[in-house]
Amino acid sequence: MSQLLNSEMSTSATMTNLSDSSDASVAEMKAEAPNLDVGPPPDGGFKAWTQAFLTHIVFFNTWGVTNGFGVYEEYYTGQLGFSHFSVSWIGSVQIFFLFFVGVAAGRLTDAGHFKPIFALGVFLQLLGIFMTSLCTRYWQIFLAQAVCVGLGNGCTFCPALSVLSAYFHQNRAFAVGVAAAGAATGGLIYPVMVMHLIDMPNLGFPWTMRVVGLVMLITYIPCLVWFAPRLPPRKTGPWVDWAAFREVPFVCFALCMYLNFWGLYFAFFYVGNFARDRLGMAAPINLVLVLNGVGVIGRIIPNIIASRWTGPFNILIPLSFITAVLMYCWAAIRSEGSLYAFAVLYGLTASALQALFPAIATTMTPHANKAGTRVGMIFTIVSFATLTGPAIAGVLINRDNGGYLYAQIFAGSSIALGALMGAVSRLAKTGFVLRARV
Numbered sequence: 001m002s003q004l005l006n007s008e009m010s011t012s013a014t015m016t017n018l019s020d021s022s023d024a025s026v027a028e029m030k031a032e033a034p035n036l037d038v039g040p041p042p043d044g045g046f047k048a049w050t051q052a053f054l055t056h057i058v059f060f061n062t063w064g065v066t067n068g069f070g071v072y073e074e075y076y077t078g079q080l081g082f083s084h085f086s087v088s089w090i091g092s093v094q095i096f097f098l099f100f101v102g103v104a105a106g107r108l109t110d111a112g113h114f115k116p117i118f119a120l121g122v123f124l125q126l127l128g129i130f131m132t133s134l135c136t137r138y139w140q141i142f143l144a145q146a147v148c149v150g151l152g153n154g155c156t157f158c159p160a161l162s163v164l165s166a167y168f169h170q171n172r173a174f175a176v177g178v179a180a181a182g183a184a185t186g187g188l189i190y191p192v193m194v195m196h197l198i199d200m201p202n203l204g205f206p207w208t209m210r211v212v213g214l215v216m217l218i219t220y221i222p223c224l225v226w227f228a229p230r231l232p233p234r235k236t237g238p239w240v241d242w243a244a245f246r247e248v249p250f251v252c253f254a255l256c257m258y259l260n261f262w263g264l265y266f267a268f269f270y271v272g273n274f275a276r277d278r279l280g281m282a283a284p285i286n287l288v289l290v291l292n293g294v295g296v297i298g299r300i301i302p303n304i305i306a307s308r309w310t311g312p313f314n315i316l317i318p319l320s321f322i323t324a325v326l327m328y329c330w331a332a333i334r335s336e337g338s339l340y341a342f343a344v345l346y347g348l349t350a351s352a353l354q355a356l357f358p359a360i361a362t363t364m365t366p367h368a369n370k371a372g373t374r375v376g377m378i379f380t381i382v383s384f385a386t387l388t389g390p391a392i393a394g395v396l397i398n399r400d401n402g403g404y405l406y407a408q409i410f411a412g413s414s415i416a417l418g419a420l421m422g423a424v425s426r427l428a429k430t431g432f433v434l435r436a437r438v
Contacts, residue, residue: 038231040169041166041167041168041230042168043170044171047228048168048175049175050226051163051164051167051227051228052164052167052168052175052178052179053178053179054222054223054227055161055163055164055176055179056178056180056181056182056185057182057220057223058156058157058160058161058179058182058223059179059180059181059182059183059186060182060183060185060186060219061125061156061182061186061216061219062098062156062183063098063157063180063182063183063186063187064182064183064184064185064186064187064190064292065149065153065186065212066095066098066153066183067183067184067186067187067268067291067292067295068186068188068190068191068288069090069091069094069268069269070268070269070271070272070285070288071190071194071195071285072090072145072194073088073091073269074272074284074285076090076141079205080136080138082138084270084273084394085391086138088269088270088390088391088394089142089146089391090142090145091146091265091269091390092265092269092386092387092388092389092391093142093146093147093150094145094150094153095150095265095386095387096150096383096386096387097146097147097150097151097153097383098150098153098154098379098383098386099154099379099380099383099386100379100380100383100384101151101155101158101380102154102158102376102377102379103239103240103373103377103379104239104376105121105154105155105159105376106158106159106162106371106372106375106377106379107239107373107376108159109159109162109229109372110162110231110233110370110371111234112232112233112235114159114162114163114227115227117155118155118159118160118223118227119224120155121152121155121156121157122152122156123152124148124149124151124155125148125149125156125216126152126213126217127148128144128147128150128151129149129209129212129213130209130210131143131144131148132144132145132209133205133206133208133213134206154379156223158375158376158379159372160223160227161176161179161358161362161375162362162371162372162375163227163229163230164176164179165362165375166230166231166371167230170307171307172307172359172363173303173307173311173312173356173359174304174306174307174308176355176358176359177299177302177303177304177306177307177355178300180299180355181295181299181300183299183351183354183355184292184293184294184296184298184299184351185296187289187291187293188289188292190212191285191288191289191292192289193212193215194208194212234370240373240377241365241370241373241374244364244365244377248424248425248428249364249428250374250425251425252421252422252425252428253361253364253378253421253425254377254378254381254382255418255421256320256418256419256422256425257357257378257381257418258382258384258385259385259415259417259418259421260323260353260357260385260414260415260418260419260422261382261385261389262388262389262392262414262415262418263324263327263410263411263413263414263415263418264323264350264353264411265389266389266390266393266407267291267327267343267346267350268288268291268350269390269393270393270407271284271288271339272284272285272288274339274404275287275339277402278404279335281336281339287343290340290343290344290347291343291346291347292347293347294344294347294351295347295350295351297348297351298349298350298351298355299352299355301352302315302319302352302355302356303352303355303356303359306356309437311436311437311438312356312360312363312438313425313426313429313438314426314436314437314438315356316353316356316357316360316422317422317423318419319349319352319353319356320353320418320419320422321416322349323346323349323350323415324412324413324415324416324418324419325412326342326345326346326349327346327408327412327415328409328412329342330346330408331404331405331409361378361379362375364378392407392410393407393410393411394407426438
């Protein structure tokens with residue numbers, strides 16, 4: 001009874017302070033106020049870390065497959081005769097849909113529909129993978145692997161991240177880092193598996209894709225059983241939180257990540273082509289494996305530092321600048337050893353940016369039960385960067401008559417501008433406080 005009284009008093013005080021607001025806004029606050037009293041996040045414990053492990057599996061089956069797309073590019077260009085530019089659209093559109101459906105998936109998660117949305121995502125991923133095993137033409141592969149798998153990725157990734165963020169506060173960056181490490185493990189296991197199975201005469205491409213689908217199905221079973229949203233449903237409110245666009249930190253952070261992701265995936269998509277075309281390397285796919293392999297360290301260590309000492313924003317900004325510098329340095333590489341060194345360093349910093357991004361995105365809201373909506377909004381904005389970035393790089397390579405300098409300058413400059421916007425977002429969030437933990 002006393003708890004209900006306290007809740008009513010808190011709601012009354014809030015309404016008094018916002019007396020100049022519209023009746024609709026006050027009604028929304030009344031409807032949401034009871035849902036906010038769920039207590040603080042446990043920030044640990046068996047159930048919370050179980051959600052982190054399950055989200056690791058989601059990263060494994062979404063970003064892990066996406067980051068290892070280079071092995072498919074080698075097969076599609078070498079065996080099926082597709083152009084590099086055409087194949088890059090398959091990977092770009094897959095990432096685009098992973099982010100683009102974020103608004104719808106995030107809002108439905110906030111409204112209490114996590115289970116059906118997540119199950120739909122798993123179904124679409126498996127359908128796309130198994131249909132790809134039957135494809136022989138470009139448009140068939142595009143619809144199955146780019147569109148269908150991409151939509152499935154979006155319906156699993158954003159909701160899972162929203163559920164995980166509700167279980168952590170102080171240790172959120174570390175928990176997201178543990179989950180994001182799944183992108184590195186998947187980026188190693190799936191390409192190696194595909195690379196070895198696809199050359200077996202009794203298997204080939206069709207059965208290789210079916211094995212990939214079987215691995216996905218088995219690993220998703222624990223997620224379908226044990227994922228457990230902590231926050232109560234938020235039935236009211238719009239699908240897009242337009243008030244976020246009046247918040248300078250939110251807008252600048254969205255621009256920061258748009259610019260970062262505009263140039264970030266150029267290396268993941270084209271480093272193998274660069275190694276073969278410019279240096280004559282016989283096994284360029286090994287560079288993709290190196291980029292993904294070091295990502296285990298890059299996704300966990302910076303998040304540990306952020307969680308315990310600095311905060312994720314204070315790590316993301318300098319790492320973004322370093323990533324831009326590395327992209328510029330790539331233009332000067334003329335040997336295999338230097339390219340492998342670049343792959344190691346770039347893989348560390350790029351994977352750290354990928355892991356820190358969702359950790360910060362979940363904090364860009366004053367209300368925990370709007371996290372899914374806000375994260376989905378940022379993901380949707382970023383989706384257009386992942387769609388157009390690799391394509392722009394491909395056009396610049398053609399303009400440079402097969403050279404990579406124009407594309408490297410574009411990618412490096414984009415990431416550098418992203419770092420600058422990140423600094424502006426932090427400044428708007430904390431003011432001129434150098435040691436603020438954010």
